[in-house]
Amino acid sequence: MAEPxxxxxxxxxxxxxxxxxxxxxxxxxxxxAAENWAALTAGRSGIRAITRFPTExxxxxxxxxxxxxxxxxxxAPLLSERFAAxxxxxxxxxxxxxxxxxxxGFPGALFVAVxxxxxxxxxxxxxxxxxxxxxxITYAGLQQAAASRRFDAWHDxxxxxxxxxxxxxxxxxxxxxISLSTACSSGATAIQLGAEAIRRGEMxxxxxxxxxxxxxxxxxxxxxxxxxxxxxNDPPEAASKPxxxxxxxxxxxxxxxxxxxESAESARARGAPILGYVLxxxxxxxxxxxxxxxxxxxxVIAAMRAALADAGIEPxxxxxxxxxxxxxxxxxxxxALGVSAVFGERAGxxxxxxxxxxxxxxxxxxxxxxxxxxxxxxxxxxxxPTINYAVPDPALLLDVVATARDARVSRVLSNSFGFxxxxxxxxxxxxxx
Numbered sequence: 001m002a003e004p005x006x007x008x009x010x011x012x013x014x015x016x017x018x019x020x021x022x023x024x025x026x027x028x029x030x031x032x033a034a035e036n037w038a039a040l041t042a043g044r045s046g047i048r049a050i051t052r053f054p055t056e057x058x059x060x061x062x063x064x065x066x067x068x069x070x071x072x073x074x075x076a077p078l079l080s081e082r083f084a085a086x087x088x089x090x091x092x093x094x095x096x097x098x099x100x101x102x103x104x105g106f107p108g109a110l111f112v113a114v115x116x117x118x119x120x121x122x123x124x125x126x127x128x129x130x131x132x133x134x135x136x137i138t139y140a141g142l143q144q145a146a147a148s149r150r151f152d153a154w155h156d157x158x159x160x161x162x163x164x165x166x167x168x169x170x171x172x173x174x175x176x177x178i179s180l181s182t183a184c185s186s187g188a189t190a191i192q193l194g195a196e197a198i199r200r201g202e203m204x205x206x207x208x209x210x211x212x213x214x215x216x217x218x219x220x221x222x223x224x225x226x227x228x229x230x231x232x233n234d235p236p237e238a239a240s241k242p243x244x245x246x247x248x249x250x251x252x253x254x255x256x257x258x259x260x261x262e263s264a265e266s267a268r269a270r271g272a273p274i275l276g277y278v279l280x281x282x283x284x285x286x287x288x289x290x291x292x293x294x295x296x297x298x299x300v301i302a303a304m305r306a307a308l309a310d311a312g313i314e315p316x317x318x319x320x321x322x323x324x325x326x327x328x329x330x331x332x333x334x335x336a337l338g339v340s341a342v343f344g345e346r347a348g349x350x351x352x353x354x355x356x357x358x359x360x361x362x363x364x365x366x367x368x369x370x371x372x373x374x375x376x377x378x379x380x381x382x383x384x385p386t387i388n389y390a391v392p393d394p395a396l397l398l399d400v401v402a403t404a405r406d407a408r409v410s411r412v413l414s415n416s417f418g419f420x421x422x423x424x425x426x427x428x429x430x431x432x433x
Contacts, residue, residue, distance in 0.1 A: 008432065009265040011279070012312045015199040017432055018278040019267045022097070022260035023372045024090025026083050027359045028064035028253060032090055037376050040384040041404045045237035045358045047251050053217050060229040062236040063215045064253030064360030071213075079213020080114050081163045083256035083365070088171060088209055095260035096272055097205065098172075105172020108205030108262075111193045112164045113186030113364045114179055115214045163211070173207055181364060183418025184324070185283075186210055187257065188367025188426055192281040194261045204266040210368025211256035220252060228328060240361075241388035242325035242354035243332050243400045250326040253360025257368035259375075276375040279411065279427040280311025286421015293334045299423050300338035304413060307425035308342075312433040313411065315343045318350065320383055320407070322374045322414040325354025326361050335415065336396040353401040357387045367416035367424060374412040374428045382406050 011017050025032065028046025029039035039046070047064045052071055055061035065071075069086065071079055097106060164177035182189045187210020194206030223229050230239040230249035240251045267274055284303040286294050293300065308315060324335055340347040355373050356362075362369055377383055382404055389402040411429040418424075 009263070009268070011432055016201060017264035018195045018198050019262050019264045019274045020259050020276050020278065020375055021262045021267050021272045021274060022091035022093070022095030023275060023375060024087035024094070024258045025255070025369060025372050026066060026069070026086045027255035027362065027369060028066055029359055031068065031086060033372065033376060037380070040355060040358060040373065041382055043358070043385045043387045043404060045387060047236045047240060047253070047358070047360050049233070049236055050215070058220060059224050059231045060220060061233045062239055062251060063220070064251060064362070065215050066254055074216050076115055076214045076216060076219075077163055079254065080211045080256070081166055083213055083254065084112065084163065084167055084209045084211035084258065085170060087211070087256040087258040088167065088207060091258040091260045092171060092207070095262070096270075097260060106174070106205070106207055108173065108203040108207060109175045109194070109197065110164060110168050110171070110173035110177040111190040111206060111208045112167060112177060112179055113190040113210040113368065114163045114181060115212050115364045116181050167209070171207060174203065182422040182424065184361070184363055185367050185416035185418040185422045185424035186364035187369065188371060188414065188416035188424040189283070190368060191259060191261070191278060191371055191426060192283065192424060195278045195281055198261055198263050205260065205262040207258065208261055208368065209256060209258040210365040212363040212365040213254050214363060215252050215254045223252065230327065238388050240327045240357045242323065242327045242357050242386050243336065243393060243396050243398060244389055245391045245393040247327045247329060247332060249328050250356065251360040253356070253362040254365070255359065255362050255369060256365050257372040259368065259372060276378050277429050277432060279429045279433055280307045280309070280313070282306025282308070282310055282425045284423050286423065293330065293417065293421065297334050297337040297341065299421055300334055300417060301341045303423035303425045304338060304342045304415065307413065307427050311427040313427065316346065317433070318343070318411050318413045318427070319409045320377060320412045321350060321352040322370050322377070322412055323352050323354045324415040324417045325356055325386065327354075327356060331417065332393070332396065335417065336398055340397060348397045349399055351383050351401050351405060351407060352398050353383055353386045355384060357385075367414070370414050370416070371426055371428060374414045377412060378409050378428065378430050381408060383409065
């Protein structure tokens with residue numbers, strides 16, 4: 001296992017160097033970094049038939065669900081909080097940083113990516129029934145129902161920011177917690193905000209989390225109506241096939257990842273092991289369409305180049321691309337176009353892989369989970385595979401890693417591209433640029 005080499009405490013631009021001193025993961029593959037790493041490198045899938053709610057009549061009946069943790073009640077904010085807490089506990093413990101209330105709490109702020117929070121249909125239906133008088137729903141009835149003890153608790157649960165508030169109380173983070181949602185790039189954005197806060201000297205540490213517990217009937221139907229989901233239900237583990245010619249959509253997943261970011265100076269002062277560094281962050285808005293990417297790939301290309309420039313490195317310094325790789329026809333084509341534009345002829349020799357082939361698309365958690373996996377790839381010198389890559393798409397000239405590959409990996413470009421053109425890329429490495 002390669003250890004990061006010694007370096008200065010600041011990057012080439014004179015900013016505090018951002019180290020990672022703890023990470024935690026929970027996905028459909030298991031609880032903790034060790035379980036997930038073993039499953040990922042073995043090419044094992046966590047995608048399975050959904051059993052937590054009826055799926056009769058649905059075109060898509062599979063997902064990467066976290067079935068080994070309590071998922072009742074099936075409410076996205078509660079599940080997102082539960083997954084986030086599991087990941088954060090692992091990350092904070094590994095970092096050796098105090099957590100909890102009072103002066104001994106976490107010595108920095110919380111940045112948490114959560115799914116867009118709104119009251120879900122079971123709660124809406126119950127509220128409407130409680131408000132209905134003689135079958136008619138009135139404004140006065142809604143006010144009366146919402147003021148009841150039962151519905152007042154629901155109101156608190158579905159406020160955007162509740163998940164972050166509860167996590168902040170649990171881990172004793174400083175200041176007001178930041179909740180964010182930038183679609184499928186959210187987890188990477190949380191890491192970017194934490195890294196930038198440390199670079200500005202505002203804090204010595206940051207707890208950055210991406211979490212999502214949105215596998216419920218409403219979300220499944222919404223994505224299905226967008227024709228975004230794979231309908232290849234049998235066998236479930238073969239449905240997600242990024243960069244393959246026969247790909248037909250993504251598979252929903254859920255889980256969380258947490259990173260403890262810390263200035264290298266602070267980490268070294270307390271003798272904390274450094275797992276790697278956040279070397280660069282790049283983002284670029286699109287605005288072309290609510291769900292589709294710009295046909296010319298310009299925003300995706302710009303985000304990747306911005307991350308490289310922020311890290312102060314050239315494209316040749318990247319050893320591996322942890323792809324967004326959703327398995328949708330358009331996204332994979334757009335990402336391949338972008339990688340080819342940024343890396344030129346080397347794109348066909350640069351190892352690229354998508355973790356979503358095994359855990360599905362974890363939405364707001366994806367960028368954080370993939371950043372954590374990228375750091376594990378660097379430390380272990382082994383690239384997880386893109387499973388189900390049996391029918392390569394000849395139009396995508398990429399070196400897709402179909403089986404786990406041993407390699408010397410010093411720097412990884414981790415891509416996250418979201419609906420609405422929200423694109424965030426991270427450069428992670430074992431040593432400063």
